[in-house]
Amino acid sequence: MTDTASSPILASSTVPQREERIGFLLVFLSALMWSFGGTIARFITAGDSWTVIFWRSVWAAAFLICFMVWRDGWRGMLKMFRDMGLPGLAVGICFATASTAFVVALTYTTVANILLMQAGVPLLAALFAWALFRERVGAATWVAIAAVIAGGAIMVSESLDGAVSPIGDGLALLIAIMFSIATVITRRFSSVRMTPATCLGTMLAAGFAASQASTFAVSVSDMGFLFAFGVVNLGVGLAFFATGARLIPAAIAALLGTFEPILGPIWVWLIHSEVPSARTIIGGAVVVTALLVHIGLEFKRQTRPERAGVTGVPSPN
Template sequence: MSDTASPLRQTADPALSQHDERIGSLLVFLSALMWSFGGTIARFIDATDSWTVVFWRSVWAVAFLLGFMAWRDGRRGTLGLFRSMGLPGLAVACCFATASTCFVVALAYTTVANILLMQAGVPLLAAFFAWILFREKVSRTTWLAIAVVIAGVAVMVSESLGGAVSPVGDGLALIIAVALATATVITRRFSNVRMTPATCLGAALAAIFAGLQATAFAVSPRDMGWLFAFGVVNLGLGLAFFATGARMIPAAVAALLGTFEPLLGPIWVWLVHGEVPSTRTIIGGAIVFAALLVHLALEFTRHPRPRRPGVTGMPTPN
């Protein structure tokens, strides 16, 4: 599937091949895999100022994404991508800047469990937005899988929900879910627009905002090494995978695959930091994992393949 910009107006494409959707699903899964390392990496960082962490994480993500695009498209091609992303790209940039910033800040106000529970609603929000705004059909199996995933994540975090509730923290967690769902729908809808520069711009916006709020920028060499991994592997590589893969599959399916992030996150913390997950976490994770596997198996064998919605893009230079 070509990753080049389309003309101003594009009609519905022929049915997507099963191969294209498998590649898209794999890339979105890899993005969730990269993002799932976030909690594990953050545990190694000693810096106490959340804004300093957001700043360096975003700076390293920008450096990686710029280098990736320069390697793939050349200097002139990269500049052309930024010029051609238009309003859809700007909207996606704002969504990712909001989500990545709110995630780090929300951790200072509420529990990880509450944030994960909010993120479990991303597939439902994405499916709802895509249906309301663009009438993108959502299969019954996808709706069922979304419901089971939300139930499974609720079981995973249920033991922590009795803690202190922060309206600010939980409000930020809700903003994260809305921002991720919106970015997923826009990326799918405007599939003729390459969103890698948009994710890069989003990380740059987050760095600028965090830089204005941070009390200091100096960190230890050890922290800088982990911040490099936090920005390049966790954020930058995850954004690159997502921006490429989410264009190739329905918005609800892309958001559903993103649920692997809260599913895998506790596993890495357990393996690396020795934090043994609770029984409810294991049971809920098993529910989520089974729902995702069954749904993916059904999607890959379903015929005919779904058609991509018509796209009305923004004016882009050749």
């Protein structure tokens, strides 16, 4: 989730080609950073998930505060927090819930199952916007939403016959729902700045995890991985996206964002030999294909001279 998700700033056609290329690179790097989340988490040996959530959230919050101070100054950062209002608080709660569920879900299911489920967030958000606010949804989007639901059903079906934990699938679905709700909120309330809202989410997650953790003690190696989990995976990914997404078209930013659910399972497979099940691969392929086709049609539709700012919310976990 980024400031560009709700900012009126437009990446106009007057953006120099060099800056646009930098935008492409930064948004791709953001997806790359986010894709390492599951791989980094698999290196952490701490047995208490709440301890992991606490330290990851603390490191992420510290980085995001430093980033905002560097970008906007202390007064600018405090003003952004004050101006968020209830919509920003709601987005923060959604992010806190999603980031917490991500860590807990990793103990029950595969990284592929979690990330591929999240690939359908933009389309689920369209469904929620229609259900809650009666926003118009085109026929092509309805088809894509149906495909996402079908793909998700294929992945979740393994929990119905006992092949995998229903808790893991339930948490993966919860993550997707939380990010979808956050997307709808940012579309409805254009004043919400996503960097402070996300930072608030990490603070909320850290505070709740602190009340649940059995210990805060971790090994030196675990602390190194927790630093990478919070700063590199979450914080740097968000900073890259917030900086680069405003320089490129919305559809291209969304397209580059799909590298996260595609690359994430590959890293875990190559590094940790975690092989997703056949149904996860099939269902995930359906979801990713539906999203890519939808993004392609949206990009084709965007023929206006001005390129609208990003309206979707990426799922940095």
